Structure formats: C-alpha cells, structure tokens
Amino acid sequence: MFSFIRKPHPAKTAQTAKDRLQILLAHERSSGAAEADYLPMLQRDIVAAIRKHVPIGEQDVEVRIERGDQMSSLEINIELPATVPSKAG
Amino acid sequence: MFSFIRKPHPAKTAQTAKDRLQILLAHERSSGAAEADYLPMLQRDIVAAIRKHVPIGEQDVEVRIERGDQMSSLEINIELPATVPSKAG
Numbered sequence: 796m797f798s799f800i801r802k803p804h805p806a807k808t809a810q811t812a813k814d815r816l817q818i819l820l821a822h823e824r825s826s827g828a829a830e831a832d833y834l835p836m837l838q839r840d841i842v843a844a845i846r847k848h849v850p851i852g853e854q855d856v857e858v859r860i861e862r863g864d865q866m867s868s869l870e871i872n873i874e875l876p877a878t879v880p881s882k883a884g
Numbered sequence: 885m886f887s888f889i890r891k892p893h894p895a896k897t898a899q900t901a902k903d904r905l906q907i908l909l910a911h912e913r914s915s916g917a918a919e920a921d922y923l924p925m926l927q928r929d930i931v932a933a934i935r936k937h938v939p940i941g942e943q944d945v946e947v948r949i950e951r952g953d954q955m956s957s958l959e960i961n962i963e964l965p966a967t968v969p970s971k972a973g
C-alpha cells in the first residue's frame with residue numbers, strides 16, 4: 796500500500812543526526828466513494844499523542860497529505876531531540 | 885526508512901473488500917542508545933485517536949511491533965466499515 800514512498804531524507808552528518816519518528820498513514824477506500832476525510836483530524840490527534848510522550852516543537856514536525864480517488868495518505872516526519880526523558884509512563 | 889514493508893495483504897474479493905487504514909510508524913535512533921520505548925503508548929493513543937472518528941472493534945485492529953538496535957517500528961492495520969458516518973467534526 797505504500798508504493799508511493801519517497802526516498803528517505805538524505806542521511807545527516809553524525810553530529811546533526813537526530814532521532815526521527817516517521818508516521819505513514821494510508822486510507823484505502825474500496826468503494827471509491829467520497830467519504831469523511833479523517834486525515835487532517837488524525838494528523839492533529841497523532842501529533843498530540845506523540846507530544847504526550849516527547850517534547851517536540853512545531854518546527855520539528857513536517858506533514859504531507861496526498862489525496863487520490865481510492866487512497867489518501869498522510870506522512871508525518873518528526874525530528875526528536877537525540878536523548879529524550881520520557882514525560883509520561 | 886520503511887524498507888522492511890511487507891507485501892500488502894492479498895486483494896480481497898469485491899464483496900468483502902473493505903476500506904482500510906494502515907499506519908506505519910518508525911522510530912529511528914541515531915545514537916542507538918536504549919531509550920524510552922514509546923511504541924506501545926503511541927499504539928494505544930493512535931488507535932484511540934482513530935476511534936474518535938471511526939467506529940472500529942478490537943477484531944478490526946491488527947498490530948505489529950518490531951524492535952531493532954537503531955530502529956523500532958509499529959504497524960497498525962485497521963479494517964473499516966465500508967461507508968462510515970464520521971462521528972466527530
């Protein structure tokens with residue numbers, strides 16, 4: 796389902812290498828009928844869920860949404876501080 | 885980052901074809917150091933976020949977590965009712 800995946804970001808030099816979270820979400824519609832568009836809502840909720848566990852700034856989050864007839868996709872790329880004290884249990 | 889993706893599920897026959905949500909999450913750690921394991925918490929929160937918008941049962945959710953030194957991944961496959969009235973705006 797994720798045949799559209801782009802090449803991963805070019806590897807960064809060692810000292811700027813950070814931990815990264817990449818989330819890919821694909822909504823495949825069998826009926827092809829126009830349906831409720833969850834992606835913007837799911838994007839907001841998924842980033843909020845991550846923020847509960849990891850301190851991330853707006854500038855660390857990159858989002859891409861693509862919509863097609865049968866498939867819509869959401870890609871969220873997040874750069875994390877390298878060593879992160881977990882906030883919540 | 886998602887080179888490990890398995891072949892998508894075999895296409896189902898038309899009448900059982902359902903809408904599907906597939907979520908792939910990869911946590912790439914540059915330092916390779918053992919760190920807080922967010923995946924189980926993120927899995928719970930992401931499924932909860934989806935449930936706010938789509939009525940899904942336990943049996944409709946399939947989860948796979950894989951852990952490596954530098955990369956951990958979470959795959960969530962959800963079968964959706966074909967036409968779903970959106971619960972929340």
